Structures are given as C-alpha cells and as structure tokens.
Amino acid sequence: MDVGIGTVAILGNVGGALVGFAIAVVAARNQDVPAAREYGWLAGAGGCWCAISIWQIVVSDPAAVKTVYLLSRTAAMQIIGLWIVFALVYTGRQSWLRPSSLVPLFLAVNADVLLLLTDQAHDFVEVIAVPVTQLGTTLVAIQRGPTFAVLLAVSYGLLLLGDGLLLEFLFRSQNVYRRQTAAILVGTSLPIFVAVLYDFGYTPHPAIDLTPMAFSVNAALVGWVLFKDESLSVTTLSGDTLVDNLPDPVIALNDDCVIIDYNAAAASALDHPDPDGESLDDLAPGIVEHIERGEVFSFGDSFTYYNPQTTSLTDQSGTERGRLVVLRDVTGQQRRQDRLEALQAATQQFIEAETAEGVAEMAVEFATAVLDKNAAGVFIENDRVLEPAVISESIEQNVEEELLYGSPTDEPESKLWKTYETGEIQAVSLDQDGLDPLDNALMLPLGSHGVMAITSHDSTLATEDRRYAAILAQTTQVALDQVERERELRQSRSSVQRRREQIEFFNGVLRHSLHNAMVVIRGRTEHIREAVPRSKQRHLDSISDWCGKLTEMSETIRDINNTVTASEAERLDAVDLNATLRRSIESLRIEYDSVTVSCELDEDYSVQANELLEEVLLSIFRNAVEHNDADIPQVTVSVQQASDWLQVRIADNGPGMSDELKTTVFERGLSPDQTAGGFGLYFVSVMMELYSGTLWFEDNHPTGTVAVLEFQQAVTGSEAADDQPVDTETAATEAQTKSHNR
Numbered sequence: 077m078d079v080g081i082g083t084v085a086i087l088g089n090v091g092g093a094l095v096g097f098a099i100a101v102v103a104a105r106n107q108d109v110p111a112a113r114e115y116g117w118l119a120g121a122g123g124c125w126c127a128i129s130i131w132q133i134v135v136s137d138p139a140a141v142k143t144v145y146l147l148s149r150t151a152a153m154q155i156i157g158l159w160i161v162f163a164l165v166y167t168g169r170q171s172w173l174r175p176s177s178l179v180p181l182f183l184a185v186n187a188d189v190l191l192l193l194t195d196q197a198h199d200f201v202e203v204i205a206v207p208v209t210q211l212g213t214t215l216v217a218i219q220r221g222p223t224f225a226v227l228l229a230v231s232y233g234l235l236l237l238g239d240g241l242l243l244e245f246l247f248r249s250q251n252v253y254r255r256q257t258a259a260i261l262v263g264t265s266l267p268i269f270v271a272v273l274y275d276f277g278y279t280p281h282p283a284i285d286l287t288p289m290a291f292s293v294n295a296a297l298v299g300w301v302l303f304k305d306e307s308l309s310v311t312t313l314s315g316d317t318l319v320d321n322l323p324d325p326v327i328a329l330n331d332d333c334v335i336i337d338y339n340a341a342a343a344s345a346l347d348h349p350d351p352d353g354e355s356l357d358d359l360a361p362g363i364v365e366h367i368e369r370g371e372v373f374s375f376g377d378s379f380t381y382y383n384p385q386t387t388s389l390t391d392q393s394g395t396e397r398g399r400l401v402v403l404r405d406v407t408g409q410q411r412r413q414d415r416l417e418a419l420q421a422a423t424q425q426f427i428e429a430e431t432a433e434g435v436a437e438m439a440v441e442f443a444t445a446v447l448d449k450n451a452a453g454v455f456i457e458n459d460r461v462l463e464p465a466v467i468s469e470s471i472e473q474n475v476e477e478e479l480l481y482g483s484p485t486d487e488p489e490s491k492l493w494k495t496y497e498t499g500e501i502q503a504v505s506l507d508q509d510g511l512d513p514l515d516n517a518l519m520l521p522l523g524s525h526g527v528m529a530i531t532s533h534d535s536t537l538a539t540e541d542r543r544y545a546a547i548l549a550q551t552t553q554v555a556l557d558q559v560e561r562e563r564e565l566r567q568s569r570s571s572v573q574r575r576r577e578q579i580e581f582f583n584g585v586l587r588h589s590l591h592n593a594m595v596v597i598r599g600r601t602e603h604i605r606e607a608v609p610r611s612k613q614r615h616l617d618s619i620s621d622w623c624g625k626l627t628e629m630s631e632t633i634r635d636i637n638n639t640v641t642a643s644e645a646e647r648l649d650a651v652d653l654n655a656t657l658r659r660s661i662e663s664l665r666i667e668y669d670s671v672t673v674s675c676e677l678d679e680d681y682s683v684q685a686n687e688l689l690e691e692v693l694l695s696i697f698r699n700a701v702e703h704n705d706a707d708i709p710q711v712t713v714s715v716q717q718a719s720d721w722l723q724v725r726i727a728d729n730g731p732g733m734s735d736e737l738k739t740t741v742f743e744r745g746l747s748p749d750q751t752a753g754g755f756g757l758y759f760v761s762v763m764m765e766l767y768s769g770t771l772w773f774e775d776n777h778p779t780g781t782v783a784v785l786e787f788q789q790a791v792t793g794s795e796a797a798d799d800q801p802v803d804t805e806t807a808a809t810e811a812q813t814k815s816h817n818r
Contacts, residue, residue: 080211080212080213081211081213081280081281081284082133082213082215082281082284085129085133085281085284085286085289086130086133086134088286088289089126089127089129089130089133089288089289090126090130091289091292092122092123092126092288092289092291092292092293093123093124093126093127093130093292094123095119095123095292095293095295095296096119096120096121096122096123096124096125096126096291096292096295097119097120097123099115099116099119099120099123099295099296099299100116100117100119100120100123101116102116102299102303103115103116103119103299103302103303104116106302106303108395109302109303110165110166110302110395111162111165111166111302112302112303114158114161114162114165114166115162115166115298115299115302117158117161117162118155118158118159118161118162118295119295119299121151121154121155121158122155122288122291122292122295123292124151125148125151125152125155125288125291126288126289126291126292128144128147128148128151129148129285129288131144131147132144132145132148132283133215133283133284135216136207136216137216138205138206138207138216139205141205141216141218142203142205142218145203145205145218146189146192146193149188149189149192150186150189152287152288153185153186153188153189153231154185154186155291156185156231156234156235157181157182157185157186157234159234159235159238159264160181160234160237160238160241161173161178162238163237163238163239163241163242164241166242166245166257166260167241167242167244167245168245169241181234184230184234185231185234187227187230188201188224188227188231191223191227200223201220201221201223201224202219202220202221202223202224203218203219203220204218204219204220205217205218205219206219208281208282208283210280210281210282211280211281213281215281215282215283215284216283217281217282217283218283219282228275232268232272235268238264239261239264242257242260242261242264243261245257246258246261256301256302259297259298259301260298260301260302263294263297263298263301264294264298266290266293266294266297267287267290267291267293267294269290270286270287270290271285271287271290274286274287322339322341323341323405324341324402324403324404324405325338325339325341325342325344325345325346325382325402325403326338326339326341326342326400326401326402326403327342327356327400327401327403328389328398328399328400328401329356329398329399329400329401330397330398331396331397331398332355333355333356333357333364334353334354334355334356335351335352335353335354335355335356335359336352336353336398337352338351338352342403345380345382345403346359346360360375362375363375366384367384367386367401370384370386371384372406380405381405381406382403382404382405382406383403383404383406384401384402384403384404385401385402385403385404386399386400386401386402387399387400387401387402388400418442419442419544419547419548419551422438422442422551423551425438426438426439426551426552426554426555427554427555427558429555429558429559430559430562431559432456432465432525432556432559432560433465433466435454435552435555435556435559436454436456436465436466436552437466438555439452439454439466439528439548439549439551439552440452440453440454440466440467440468442548443528443530443545443548444468451467451468451469451470451471451530451531452467452468452471452528452529452530452531453466453467453468453471453480453528453529454466454467454522454526454527454528454529454552455480455482455492455526455527455528455529456525456526457496457524457525457526460483460484461481461482461483462481462482462483462490462492462493462496462526462527463480463481464480464481465526467480471531482496482527484497491504491517491519492519492527492529495519495520495521495527496521496526496527498521499521499523500521501518501519501520501521501542501546501549502518502519503516503517503518503519503542504516504517504519516531516532517529517530517531517532518530518531518532518541518542518545520545520546520548520549521549522549522552522553522556523553523556523557525553525556525557525560528545528548528549528552530545583633583634583637590626590627590630591627591630594623594624594626594627597619597623598619598620598623598624601616601619601620601623602616602620604616632688632691635686635687635688636688636759636763639686639688639763639766648684648685648686648767648768649684649685649686649790650682650683650684650790650791651682651683651684651685651686651687651689651790652680652681652682653681653682653683653689653715653722653724653787654677654680654681656689656690656693657675657677657693657713657715657724658675659690660690660693660694660697661673661675661697661713663690663694664694664697664698664701664711667698668701668709670708670709671701671708671709671710671711672708672709672710672711673697673710673711673712673713674710674711674712674713675712675713675714676713676714677715678715681715681722681789682789682790682791683722683767683787683788683789683790684767684768684769684787684788684789684790685767685787686767688763689763689767691759692759692760692763692764692785693724693726693785695756695757695759695760696726696757696760696783696785697711697726699756699757699783700726700728700730700781700783701728703730703731704728704729704730704731704780705730705731706729706730709728709729709730710728710729711726711727711728712726712727712728713725713726713727714727717789718786720788720789721786721787721788721789722786722787722788722789723784723785723786723787724784724785724786724787725782725783725784726782726783726784726785727776727780727781727782727783728776728780728781728782729776729779729780730779730780730781731779731780732775732776732779732780732781733773733775733781738772738773741757741773742757742758742760742761742771743758764785767787767788768788769785769786769787769788770785770786771783771784771785771786772784
C-alpha cells in the first residue's frame with residue numbers, strides 16, 4: 077500500500093473510532109440526559125464502523141475485501157437502525173419501541189446485509205472486488221450492481237425518517253430543547269452529505285468511504301451538544317414562556333438554582349440589572365428555601381409579599397431539568413390576612429376586658445395601629461348622651477369639645493346620635509365641620525352601648541377598610557356586652573350570696589329553736605309521766621317519738637340545705653350502695669311489719685351520692701308501700717349495670733301508676749297523700765338531679781310499678797389505682813347531658 081490518501085484515511089478512521097468509543101463511554105456516565113443510552117449505542121456502532129473501515133483499506137486480497145465489506149456494511153446498517161431508535165427516544169416516543177415495530181425496522185435496515193449473506197442462494201446482489209489505482213494509491217474497491225440503488229434508497233429513506241422525527245420535535249410546543257434539537261439536525265446532515273457524495277462517485281478513491289469519519293465528527297458534535305453545552309438546554313424555554321411585560325417577577329432556574337432567564341419585573345425585584353447566570357440565593361439569601369416550601373415571603377427591605385408558584389421544566393422524557401418560578405404579588409392579600417389574624421388574636425383580649433373603658437381603649441388602639449387609620453374614638457351612651465370614652469390624641473387636639481358629645485337635642489342633628497339611633501353604619505364628610513385635618517369618618521353603631529368613629533385623611537374609605545371596621549365594631553360590641561353581663565352577674569351573685577346567708581341564718585335559728593323546743597317537750601313529758609295513768613302513757617310515748625322524728629327531720633333539712641348550696645365536688649362522694657340499700661330496707665321493715673322485701677346484690681357497688689342517699693331510697697320504698705293495695709305488699713330490689721351507670725330498680729305489686737302521673741309525680745305541688753309520708757318524690761327528684769342522676773317510673777308486670785334510679789358509678793380506691801386518671805370535668809359534663817326519654 078502506497079503512502080498517501082490511504083494513510084490519511086487510516087488515520088482519520090483511527091481518530092473516528094476513538095471518538096466513537098469515547099462518546100459511548102461519556103453517554104454511559106450521563107444516563108440522566110435524554111436518550112443518552114441510545115446515543116451511546118449509536119456512537120459505539122460508529123466507532124466499530126471506523127475500525128472495520130481501517131481493515132478494509134489495509135486488506136489487499138479481493139476475497140478478504142468482500143468479507144470485510146460485509147462486516148462494514150453490517151455496521152453501517154446498524155447505525156441507521158440505532159439512529160431511528162435514538163430519534164424516537166429523544167423525541168419522547170419510547171412507547172413506539174415495541175417488538176412489533178422494532179423487528180420490521182431492523183429487517184428493513186438489514187435487507188442489504190441479509191441479501192449479501194444469502195447471495196449464493198439467489199444471486200440478487202452483485203459484489204465485485206477490483207484493484208483500483210488513483211492518485212498514486214492502489215486499493216481494492218467494491219463495485220455493486222443495479223440492485224444496490226434500491227437498497228440505497230431504502231437506507232436514505234430510513235435516515236430521513238429519523239430526521240423527520242427530529243424536525244417535527246423541533247417545532248413541537250412542549251420542546252424545551254429546541255436549540256439542542258436544531259444542533260443535532262445540523263450535525264447529522266454532515267455524514268448524510270458525505271455519503272451522498274461517495275455514492276455518486278465524488279470520492280478521492282473508490283475504495284475509500286469518508287462517511288465513517290464524517291459520522292465520527294457528527295458524533296463528537298452531537299455528544300458535545302447532549303452532554304456538555306448547557307447553553308443549548310432548557311434556557312431556550314424563555315423565548316416562548318416568559319413575558320417581559322408581566323407585572324409579576326418570572327425567573328427560570330436550572331438544577332443548581334442559577335438564573336437562566338428572567339423578565340423585567342424579576343430584575344427589578346432582585347435589584348440587579350442583569351441577573352442572568354447569577355445564583356438566586358446569592359442575590360436574595362433564603363429565597364430558594366421559601367420557594368421550595370411554597371410559602372408567602374418578602375425579602376430585602378421590601379414590604380412586598382410574594383407567593384411563589386413553581387412549574388417544573390421537564391424534557392421529552394419527563395425528567396425535571398429546571399424550574400419556572402412565578403412570584404405572584406400578594407401584598408394586599410397578605411395584609412388582609414395579617415389584619416384578620418391580628419383581630420383574631422385581639423378578640424380574646426377584648427372579651428377578657430373588665431371595664432367598658434378598657435374595651436374602648438383597645439378598640440381605638442386597634443383601629444389606628446392595625447387598620448392604619450388616622451384617628452378613632454369610642455362614644456358611650458349615658459343618660460341619653462353620647463360621651464367620649466376613649467379618643468385618639470389627634471381628635472382631642474383638632475376637634476372642639478362640644479362636637480365630641482351627641483344627643484337627640486343637638487342642633488344641627490349630631491351625626492353620632494343619628495348613627496346610634498338608627499343602628500346603621502354611616503360614612504360622613506368632615507370638611508364642613510371644621511375638623512381639619514380629618515376629612516372623612518366612618519360611624520359604626522355599638523348596639524345599645526354607643527358609637528365608634530374611625531377617621532381618615534383619604535378622600536374615600538375603601539370597601540375593604542369598611543369591612544374590617546365593621547368587624548372591629550362587632551367585636552367591640554360583643555366585648556361591651558360581655559362587660560355588661562359580667563357586671564350584672566356580679567350583682568346577681570352578690571344578691572344570691574346575701575339571700576343564701578340570710579336563709580342559712582334563719583334556718584339555723586329555726587333548727588336551733590326547734591331542737592330546744594323538742595328537748596323541753598320531751599323533758600316535760602317525762603316529768604309528768606309518773607302523774608299520768610299507765611293506760612294513758614301511750615300518748616306520752618307518741619309525743620316523745622314525734623319529738624325524735626322532728627329533731628331528725630331538722631337535721632335532714634340541714635343536710636339537704638348543705639347539699640343544695642354546695643358545689644358538685646363538695647356534694648358528691650363515693651357511697652357504698654349495698655350498705656345503704658340494706659339500711660333502708662331494714663328501716664322499711666321496722667316501719668311496715670307487713671311488707672315483704674327481697675333484694676339480690678351480686679357485686680359490691682358504689683355510686684356518686686352523699687349521706688342523704690338512704691333517705692332518698694327510703695322515700696321510694698315508702699311510696700311503694702303506702703300506695704300498695706295488695707294484701708301483702710311486696711317490694712323487689714335489684715341493681716343493673718349500664719356502662720358507667722348503675723340502675724337501682726325498685727318494683728312493687730301495687731295498682732300501678734297512670735302515664736300522666738308518671739310525668740307529674742315529681743312536681744312540687746302534689747299533695748302529701750299522692751307522695752306518701754316523709755319528704756316525698758319531689759325531694760327524691762331534687763336529690764337525683766344534684767347527684768347528676770336520673771329517676772323515672774315503668775310499669776311492672778303483671779301489676780305494679782318499677783321505680784328506676786340511675787346513678788353514676790363511683791370508682792373505689794382499688795379500681796382508681798388500676799385505672800387511668802379520669803377527666804372529672806368531662807365526666808361531669810357527660811353526667812349532666814345524659815337523659816332518658818321515657
């Protein structure tokens with residue numbers, strides 16, 4: 077082989093092979109780039125084509141040249157197929173890469189190779205290897221028959237198909253890589269152009285095909301575009317997406333939060349004439365963190381608030397390549413939110429104010445500080461005159477004193493009084509009232525309490541300002557109502573306390589006098605016992621018994637009075653229900669020797685009650701016996717558990733109770749003969765209410781009535797040690813709200 081064009085071709089293909097294999101390695105290391113893997117295959121195939129081309133140049137045996145030509149043709153055809161695969165993946169059409177489409181594609185691509193391999197069987201293709209001397213270099217060239225033209229047409233058609241896919245993608249609206257796509261198309265035109273020249277005979281030597289070297293140059297160019305040149309990536313989006321005239325700042329960022337495009341509003345907000353290429357966090361420290369959290373923020377010395385809205389910039393494969401950030405100016409919205417939050421935070425302070433002057437002072441301070449108004453005042457009605465409770469200093473300095481009062485007799489009619497009387501909000505002009513520098517005022521009624529006035533230098537009061545002023549006025553009115561209710565409540569409590577002390581005093585005097593009288597009566601009874609005939613002494617015994625009963629009753633009344641006036645925590649305790657039932661039953665048997673009482677207690681029960689529980693149960697027992705017309709009155713006692721409640725069921729075999737009487741039997745006005753002796757059922761209903769329990773009557777079968785007393789079960793000492801702490805407030809609330817519709 078002579079030194080010359082052949083040597084140049086060998087060196088060119090060596091370089092092309094190295095470039096192809098190097099691009100394949102780079103592609104393997106940059107799998108995040110769209111279609112990197114597919115382009116790596118394509119570059120690797122190009123490197124193989126260059127290596128085989130070297131072999132074809134140096135081989136001088138015609139038979140061997142044919143074999144090498146087959147290998148070269150195979151590598152070239154795979155490049156065409158891989159080119160289409162790359163184009164499909166790069167343009168986001170991965171779903172097309174199915175076996176049903178890939179098999180026909182590579183069959184068409186390798187048609188020439190298949191014909192060359194089966195040439196012995198059909199003789200459709202003609203391949204002749206002949207030595208050719210040109211430019212002083214003799215090499216073995218391959219000559220093809222007319223069938224080759226058809227195969228070339230198929231190959232070029234497939235190449236143009238890949239170019240067509242890229243061309244369509246270039247003008248697709250969602251393509252964020254338009255410059256990159258255009259660069260790939262331009263680079264691809266080089267090997268196609270060189271291949272056309274070679275196929276039409278424009279070559280320095282018929283045995284030398286420069287297409288592999290041209291493809292390697294193209295591979296290097298496209299590889300640089302894909303893997304190195306950031307200027308051809310997502311920055312191209314700005315020309316179509318960013319609108320320079322938008323009032324809101326718009327910034328395009330790459331993966332490293334570096335600004336790659338912006339609009340005029342963004343440059344102004346960042347206070348930088350040309351922030352392109354600058355790190356966003358360097359220009360405005362902390363802003364990236366706000367953007368990532370999506371929270372409203374302001375930066376620098378600006379009082380402008382921004383709400384960031386981020387859109388991912390994704391490639392055709394759906395991989396995020398950057399972000400488009402729109403900073404919506406929400407200063408007005410944020411200010412409204414701040415006002416509402418401030419008003420909400422101040423509401424509790426309003427409600428906790430103890431005096432009307434304190435409420436008025438907070439209202440004026442809020443109106444001037446939060447609503448940004450020049451001055452405000454609260455005017456309280458007192459004996460048909462509106463008087464200033466609290467006013468701003470500017471009102472006090474600029475307004476004559478007589479104008480700060482309002483009454484129905486004012487001439488001309490007072491704007492303050494008109495607002496108070498009509499209960500309607502009024503916006504009034506102060507130009508003619510000599511109230512310079514105050515131009516306008518918003519008069520807001522405070523119910524029966526008075527009027528709030530908020531003044532401003534503005535020519536008009538904005539609708540939003542009126543809305544917040546109305547909310548402030550409503551809050552002020554509620555607070556004044558609360559102050560008034562608290563004052564009335566304190567007076568009521570004081571009055572109740574005085575009445576309670578008076579009642580306790582007279583009850584104490586009555587009990588003391590009654591006790592002393594019973595002692596005297598019992599003593600006189602015993603004193604005359606010896607003088608009374610034995611047959612008449614039973615009357616003295618009756619007198620003594622009634623003295624004891626009245627004494628016990630006075631003590632019971634004392635306990636009832638203490639229970640009624642005590643708090644819930646003071647009046648309730650854990651009472652042994654079993655022991656109390658046994659004592660009540662024993663007392664019943666002593667009073668009524670003819671009654672039959674049965675009681676079954678399966679477990680130890682305790683309920684929330686006090687020492688009057690025995691009297692409560694005994695009153696129910698007496699009622700069951702007194703109204704029983706059976707020859708042998710029978711009373712059956714049982715206890716049932718219902719969740720945290722215990723039901724004491726007292727059944728009798730009497731005549732029963734009408735439905736009407738079941739609902740009215742607890743009323744205070746019933747006569748003693750309807751409720752038996754003792755304190756009666758009204759006393760029982762009062763005590764059950766104080767126990768946070770419930771009482772009702774049911775029909776007994778076949779005859780009689782069942783009295784059901786439902787108590788809240790008490791936790792004993794051993795149970796309390798095992799159980800978790802109980803929220804007594806919640807338990808009391810549940811007890812109060814539990815009811816039965818019987």
